[in-house]
Structures are given as C-alpha cells and as structure tokens.
Amino acid sequence: MTVDARHAIHTGRPAKTAWQRGRLLALGSVLVALLLVGHEYVPNRWGNLGSLVQSFLPWLGLAVPLGILAALLRRSALAVLAVLLPLAAWIWVFLPQIRAEATPPGDLTVVQHNVSDTNTDIEGTAEVLLAAEPDVVTLTEVSDTTADQFTQAFAETLPHHETQGTVGIWSRYPLKGAQAVDIRPEGVDASWDRGLRVVIQREGAGVALFVAHLPSVRFGTGGFETEPRNASGLRLAEAVDAEQTETVIVAGDLNAVLADDAIAPLTNLVTAPTTGFEFTYPAAFPVAQIDHVLARGATVTDVRTLPRTASDHRPIVAHVDTPWS
Template identity: 80%
Template sequence: MTVDARHAIHSDRPAKTAWQRGRLLALGSVLVAALLLGHELVPNRWGNLGSLVQTFLPWLGLAVPLGILAALVRRSALAILVVLLPLVAWIWVFLPQIRPPEPAPADLTVVQHNASDTNTDVAGTAEVLLAAEPDVVTLTEVSRETAEQYTRAFGEALPHHETQGTVGVWSRYPLRDATPVDIRPEGVEATWDRCLRVVIRREDAAVTLFVAHLPSVRFGSGGFETGLRNASALQLANAVAAEESEAVLVAGDLNAVLADDAIAPLTNLVTAPTTGFELTYPATFPVVQIDHVLARGATVTETRALPRTPSDHLPILARIDTPSS
C-alpha cells in the first residue's frame, strides 16, 4: 500500500494515481531541460550564475538517472515520462560532442599542461608528455628553476625552448620572435607574467603560438568570481585579434570551459574540435576541461587527455592540421 493510499484511508480525499503523484519531480525535470536548452539566456548577474551553469552544463545530465530513481520511489508515471525531457535536451545540446570523431589529417602535435608549481617530479612529468611524441609542449606554472629542469628532461626531443614568467614552450622546431604579452587584469601587480607569443618556424610554414595562463576562478562571497579571468581573456583576445599571421594557436590553462560566454571575445577568434569530453581538472576526478589548444587559420582535428602526472591537471594533446599540409 502506498503512502497516498494509507493517507486516503484516514481522510476523505481519494488516493493519488500514478499520473497525479510526483508533480514536483516533473516540474524539476522541466526546469532542468529548460536550463540545458536555454543556458545562453542565463544572465551573469547574481554571482555570475550564467558562467557557473555553463561551466558545469554537461553534469546536468545527472538529473536523468536521479529523476528516474526518484520517480520509481515515488511510483509516479508522470515523473518517469517527464524525465525524458532533460534526456532529450541533453542529447540535443551535446550530440556533436558524443559523436565519434571522423579521421582527419594532422601535421602538428601540441601538448599543453599546467605542470603545477608544487610538482617536484619534473622527470616523471616530462616522461608522460614525451610518450605522446609531441612536436611542441607548452607548460604553465613553471618557475625559472623548473623550466631549466624541463629543458634538460626534454633534451634532444624538444631542443628549442622559450620561457616568459611562468609559461614556456619546448619545440622540435626552431622558435623565433619570442615576445611577452601583457594580459594582466587591471590592478594586478607587474610581477604577474603569464603569456608568451612565439613563432614556430617550420620548413614549409610558420605558426604563431600564444601560451597563456588566465587567472583562476573562485567561489566567494560574490558567488562564482570570474572578473579577473574575464578581463585577462579580453586582453588575450585583443592580442590574438591583432595578430597578422595566417596560422595562430592559443594553448594554455584558460580556467574556463569553451561554453562559457564570458570568454566569447577569445573563443570567437579561435576554435577547437566539437567532439569529445576531454576533462582535465582536477586530475583526481576531472569534471571540467579548462586546459585547451585552440586555433585560427588551422584546424584542431583531435584533442585527448593524457595520463596523469603529479600535477593537479591532466595534460591535453591536440593534433592540428596547419595550412602547410
């Protein structure tokens, strides 16, 4: 006997049917579906709610199994039926990402990794990165000391290197025109140095590479605090927009998912593959991809996360089809 039936024995109201129970569950499913389909309409007021929703958008899919379980417990046919709405909405939004990638050419392999400023196992980290046979490795959160250690660890495999502040590039190909790029948000001290522009010089063509580490986001008294990151992303976008090279890459820890409209000034200029969920942070249980390799005038044909290093981020590998190919 259900709770509603037992309650009906002691009241004048008839027991609710399976189509009458679970109305709140059904309403919740409708709201989740609306959030999935209309996430771009969620404003960034109230503690940057829009950025928060877009950062964790794929995880709204958990509402489907949880909704089904709750509907079964509640014995609600209505809730079981309506829970299909967020399922359909999730598939509609993420279908491009869950499709198997189509084989595509690539002539340049880039590995990006936030190596972590607390990571002391340089040799072990370099071993993981070199196992992917990269042409270029970009690192963030490196010090002058660890940068020298990475140079020795990469050795002849990546003999060319440039560093700037806490970011660096190691390459199979010669590098030239290394230039610091100021992406400091207003009010941040001058010692904050997290962006480098360099040209990868290949025999048939050159590719301009920006390596950047945008400010972290935090949960604080103001909600999802993204102001510094957004300001830095705008500075980086301005630098990329002013770049005259045909092929441009942006690699780094952007502390943002690509779906976050708050960094649209940058992501409108450079693109990434539309397939796959290559989550990179935190390394113990990745829930978001905030480490990226993006391109303009070239095509990132594949990205995939690499095995874990002692860092709190997973490395990300990108295969790129450049104009020379």
C-alpha cells in the same frame, strides 16, 4: 497499504494516481531541460550564474538517472515521462560531441599541461608528455628552476624553447619573435607574468603560438567569481585579434570551459574540436576541461587527455592540421 492510501484514509481525500504524484519532480526535469537548451540565456547576474551553469553543463545529464530513480521511488508515471525532457535536451546539445567522426591526423602535435607549481616529479611528468610524441609542448605554472629541469628532460626531442614568467614553450622546430603578452587584469602588478607569444618556423612558413594562463575562478561571497579571468581573457583575445600571422594557435590553462560565454571574445576568434569530453581538472576526478589548444587559420582535429602526472591538472595532446600540410 501504501503511504498514499493511508494518507487518503486519514484525510478523507482520494489517493493520488501515478499521474498526479511527483509533480515537483516533473517540474525539476522541465527546469533542467530548459537549462540545457537555453544555457546561453542564463544571465551572469546573481553571482555569475550563467558561467556556473555553462561550466558544468554536461553534468546536468545526471538529472536523468537521478530523476528516474526518484520517480520510481515516488511511483510517479508523470515524473518518469518528464525525465524524457532532459534526456532529449542533453542528446540535442551534446550529440555532436559524442558522435564518432573520422578526423585527419594533423601535421603538428601540441601538448599542453599546467604542471603545477608544487610538482615534485618533473622527470616523471616529462616522460608522460614526451610519450605523446609532441612537436610542441606548452606549459603553465613553471618556475625558473622547473623550466630548467624541463629543458634538460626535453633536450633531445624539443631543443628549442622560450619562457616568460610562469609559462613556457618547448619545440621540435625553431622559434623566433618571442615576446611577452600582457594579459594582466586591471590592478595586478607586473610580477604576474603569464603570457607568451612565439612564431614556430618550419619549411619557411610560420605559425604564431600563444601560451597563456588565465586567473583562476573561485566560489566566494559574490558567488562564482570570474571577473579577473574574464578581464584577462579579453586582453588575450585582443592580442590574438591583432596578430598579423595568418595561422595562430592558442594553448594554455584558460580556467574556463569553451561553452562559457564570458570568454566569447577569445573563443569567437578560434576553433576547437567538437567531439569528446576531455576533462582536465581536478586531476583526481576531472569534471571540466579548462586546458585547451585552439586555432585560427588551422584546424584542431583531435584533443585527448594524457595519463595523470604529479600535477592537479591532466595534460592534453592536440593534433593540428596547419597550412604546412
């Protein structure tokens, strides 16, 4: 005798049918589908809920297998049917990212990595990065000591380099016009130094390259705390917008996914690949891509993660199609 039948005998009410059971499960599926297709309308009130949803948006797809399992256990035809809604919504939102597309190789290979200020294997990290055959490597969370170590490790392949605070650039091509980019949130002193701009020179043409490390986000008493990151991202966007060089590349640890509308002032100025899920953090089990290579006046044709290093982030390699080609 089923639980519903026993409940019917005990209460004297008719047993629920497969189309009557699982109404709460069905409602949950409807809500997940609405979040997927309408995530940009979730307000950044109540602890920056909108940014939180957008940061982990692809993972809402887990509601499909979990919903199916719960529906089968509940023996609810209604819940099984309702699971089709988040499935369809997930496909609608992410189909461009999972669709295989032929992409041009690009003529500039950029590797970006947050190497971690606790990294004790600089040589091994450099080997992973150089295996991608980069033209340019941008690093965040470097110190004076580790910057010197990377310079030695990159010496023959990437002889040109510039550092500023805790970020640096190593290049196969000459660099000029290096200058600090002040992306400090309000109230942060000058010791917080995480922005650098240079121009990469090749065949008489120049590409402006920004490397930046935006503040981390935290879960705290105020919810998903993103205000320092958002303020820093706005300052970076202003610097990129003011850049006179036609072709611009922005690389770094932005501590944000590109779907997060809170950093739209920056992402509205640049483009990024629309395929793949190249999650970079945390390295042990990546759940979000917060390390990026973006471009204006050029096309980032492909981004992929590289093998894990001694950092808590995974590195990425991006192929950029610039006007040089």
